[in-house]
Amino acid sequence: MHETLERWSTRRAFILAVTGAAVGLGNIWRFPYITGENGGAAFLVLYVAFVLLLGLPVMMAEIMIGRAGRRSPMQSLGHLAARSGASRHWRWLGLFGAATVFCILSFYSVVSGWSIEFLVAAINGDFRGASAADIGAGFDAFLADPARLTFNHSLFLAMTLLVVAAGVAKGLERLNNLLMPLLYLLLVLLAGYAATTEGFGVALGWLFLPDFSALTPLVVMHAMGHAFFTLAVGACALMAYGAYMPDHQSLPRAVGAVAVLDVAVALLAGIAIFSVVFSQGLDPGEGPGLMFVTLPIAFAELPWGALWLSVFFLLLLLATWTSSINLAEPMVATLQGWGLRRGLATAVVGVAVWSLGMLSVFSFSSLAETRVLFGMNPFELVSTIPPEVFLPLGGLLIAIFAAWVMPEEAARYALDVGPGGFRLWRGVVRWVAIPLTLVVLVAGLS
Ligand code: TRP
Secondary structure, three states: OOOOOOOOOOHHHHHHHHHHHHHOOHHHHHHHHHHOOOOOOOHHHHHHHHHHHHHHHHHHHHHHHHHHHHOOOHHHHHHHHHHHHOOHHHHHHHHHHHHHHHHHHHHHHHHHHHHHHHHHHOOOOOOOOHHHHHHHHHHHHHHHHHHHHHHHHHHHHHHHHHHHHHHHHHHHHHHHHHHHHHHHHHHHHHHHOOOOOOOOOHHHHHHHHOOOOHHOOHHHHHHHHHHHHHHOOOOHHHHHHHHHOOOOOOOOHHHHHHHHHHHHHHHHHHHHHHHHHOOOOOOOOOOOHHHHHHHHHHHHHHOOHHHHHHHHHHHHHHHHHHHHHHHHHHHHHHHHHHOOOOHHHHHHHHHHHHHHHHHHHHHOOOOOOOOOOEOOOOOHHHHHHHHHHHHHHHHHHHHHHHHHHHHHHHHHHHOOOOOHHHHHHHHHHHHHHHHHHHHHHHHHOO
């Protein structure tokens, strides 16, 4: 298999594509609810620290491998390993990544489907005049209805695979250009509204004044897993995008911009959501429904609330769309690498992801009490173990490969920084990122 010639058309397009992969449910849905479940500020501090110390350097490592290999993840790893005389078995890391995104996409598609339902409800004005209790009850009734969940899950997955089948670079570029600026604008507006609510002060204190006494190794592991998840790192999915990265673009600078935007979106969403939580006397540890219950309440109080809410869910949907396209890409690339045509590869991925996703659909009704493993039902299991164990494990192996195994001159070239910058990056990966990931994983799992 030869090098791919496909490239993102501009440097900006590459940054937007990676931002599109990073910003999604992880920032707006998952970040608030797991921060709520894990006690607030102390968790937030850890998450930001992990983004800086692990997420960023490993993200550079991952994209760099793709850029140096210019092939699908499995083939890039195999090719670079061979060039430095290391074992070709490194290529199985690409398959492990594909298995990880397989699990993640299955629940991601189901939850993204919730935004479709809410978008339609918002456009219909269903939330107008509804009380917090009404909205909560409506959401519970929706989750208990597998037919509606299945419909939305199927629709969302079909939307994703349509773009993937067409080839990622072109369709995605156009989508991203419009979407990202609008999403930020709306979140700033929402956070501005939050500042006028009575819960705002409590929310800020709860988010930003840490109490480290409540930390356990498990909470630390949740924070690390979330840092990988939100940056889309650890599953070779960004490696696939790195293969299309143009020459002459500084990787650290591009990645730094993405991380800042990613954290900013999460913080804005968190401020907005927790202001509502504390204004309405809701429970921050409410779980996966947190965003879906709080935001309709918040918007209901704004002038033209129904309109804003519709726009918000539309943007959320587009943001999850660009993320799920990134989630699907490594699987399709892997199958293509095995000789399948792109259309067929996409169809195979679609059937498999849809089927696994059905377990998540039923996890809110008939399978709710079915404890598969570790006391978790299927949805809890796939939305916890792959992000919090598989991604860090994948990230660890990616880091080891990038900093110890692959040829140094290829790494240096693909990172595109000066000699000092290269040594700094490699030092951080070797002596901070790798040991820290290992320690947190071992402590969290034992
Ligand atoms: N980062 C995305 C989010 O926050 C999810 C995501 C997209 C992802 N691509 C990924 C997670 C690859 C892990 C690996 O919603």
